[in-house]
Amino acid sequence: MGLSKSWLWLCFLLGVWTPQGNGKVYPRDIYRRTPKFRRAWTGVEANTGKNFGGWLLRILNSNGNFACGGAYYAPLLVITSANCIYPYRNSLEGATVEGTAVSKCDSENIAEIDTIQFPERFIYRKLYMDVAVVRLKEPIKGRLTEFIRLCTIKLQPTMRTVVFGWGFDSLEVQKPSPDPRNSSVTIISLKECRQKFGKKLALSSTSVCVRQPKNPRNCLYDGGSPMIYKRELCGVVSFGSQCQNTSYPGMFTNIIRVARFIKETEESIEAGYIFRSPRAKNKSPARMLRAPKVKKKVPVKIRTATTIAVIDTTKPTNVVKTTTIDPLESMVC
Numbered sequence: 001m002g003l004s005k006s007w008l009w010l011c012f013l014l015g016v017w018t019p020q021g022n023g024k025v026y027p028r029d030i031y032r033r034t035p036k037f038r039r040a041w042t043g044v045e046a047n048t049g050k051n052f053g054g055w056l057l058r059i060l061n062s063n064g065n066f067a068c069g070g071a072y073y074a075p076l077l078v079i080t081s082a083n084c085i086y087p088y089r090n091s092l093e094g095a096t097v098e099g100t101a102v103s104k105c106d107s108e109n110i111a112e113i114d115t116i117q118f119p120e121r122f123i124y125r126k127l128y129m130d131v132a133v134v135r136l137k138e139p140i141k142g143r144l145t146e147f148i149r150l151c152t153i154k155l156q157p158t159m160r161t162v163v164f165g166w167g168f169d170s171l172e173v174q175k176p177s178p179d180p181r182n183s184s185v186t187i188i189s190l191k192e193c194r195q196k197f198g199k200k201l202a203l204s205s206t207s208v209c210v211r212q213p214k215n216p217r218n219c220l221y222d223g224g225s226p227m228i229y230k231r232e233l234c235g236v237v238s239f240g241s242q243c244q245n246t247s248y249p250g251m252f253t254n255i256i257r258v259a260r261f262i263k264e265t266e267e268s269i270e271a272g273y274i275f276r277s278p279r280a281k282n283k284s285p286a287r288m289l290r291a292p293k294v295k296k297k298v299p300v301k302i303r304t305a306t307t308i309a310v311i312d313t314t315k316p317t318n319v320v321k322t323t324t325i326d327p328l329e330s331m332v333c
């Protein structure tokens with residue numbers, strides 16, 4: 001009983017109570033029933049190591065090449081752009097989603113795609129409801145992996161948001177980088193957006209436009225890649241403009257306008273109304289890769305860490321001291 005109590009304390013310390021600390025290393029991988037709040041991203045201040053948050057993902061096609069950016073929303077659900085992922089919908093065998101935050105304790109942080117859910121009213125190459133929910137066969141592992149919350153704030157002109165990307169959709173501008181990059185953009189009104197495009201583009205009620213950075217090298221516009229405001233997912237790169245001419249606005253799907261679709265899809269999947277693909281019944285190779293050795297090691301090492309954490313809780317001032325140690329360096333696998 002003593003052990004399970006201290007285990008709870010450890011989870012509490014690592015998972016909930018230290019957003020102001022140097023970083024967040026979770027005590028275990030995400031499993032199918034991990035509640036979203038327990039792994040919710042608490043902002044850049046809480047990141048550990050060189051990553052933008054454990055929720056930033058890349059979607060790879062069956063050949064292992066970059067397909068789209070994505071955001072980790074729930075253990076088996078990833079949010080991306082429908083226009084981006086649509087061409088891959090019939091060739092999902094071997095298509096995967098990969099985390100971008102990796103620690104030395106992770107043996108893998110990749111999961112296979114099961115199915116993709118598109119909004120009923122989405123039309124390929126149109127902007128309306130340009131969002132898709134990718135369902136995974138199993139959660140993405142990794143001690144840094146976490147979820148991002150959906151937007152709760154209405155995006156308004158002049159707001160500054162942060163975008164992420166690799167540069168795969170703007171090869172004319174510069175070579176894509178192996179690691180994701182970030183950049184900031186400014187929201188503009190739909191009126192200004194329409195003026196910039198003229199008649200070339202029919203904007204939709206689920207879109208939001210941004211002013212791109214003047215320098216095309218700072219422009220990030222990979223399909224499905226996330227746009228965040230503070231700690232929330234507020235947009236995904238939609239379809240239309242690219243980075244060659246940054247005088248054209250960037251088009252994003254406004255997450256707050258499509259949140260209902262995301263939540264309804266999530267509920268339908270949980271309730272079993274949306275079936276898994278028949279392929280998912282076979283044991284995936286990724287799952288078989290899991291080494292039992294690593295699994296055995298974890299509780300042993302954690303027990304030592306628990307003792308430290310328990311001692312710390314008696315004196316809150318000591319806790320501050322322990323968080324000054326780089327959690328990524330000091331983590332035991």
Ligand SMILES: *[C@@H]1O[C@H](CO)[C@@H](O)[C@H](O)[C@H]1NC(C)=O
Binds near residue numbers: 044052182183184
């Ligand atoms: C990009 O990320 C780095 C590191 O997290 C941060 O210091 C910087 O402010 C970010 N830039 C923008 C534009 O958000």
Ligand SMILES: *[C@@H]1O[C@H](CO)[C@@H](O)[C@H](O)[C@H]1NC(C)=O
Binds near residue numbers: 246247
């Ligand atoms: C970008 O597009 C605008 C508007 O059509 C045009 O005036 C400008 O010359 C273009 N710039 C480049 C570098 O192509």
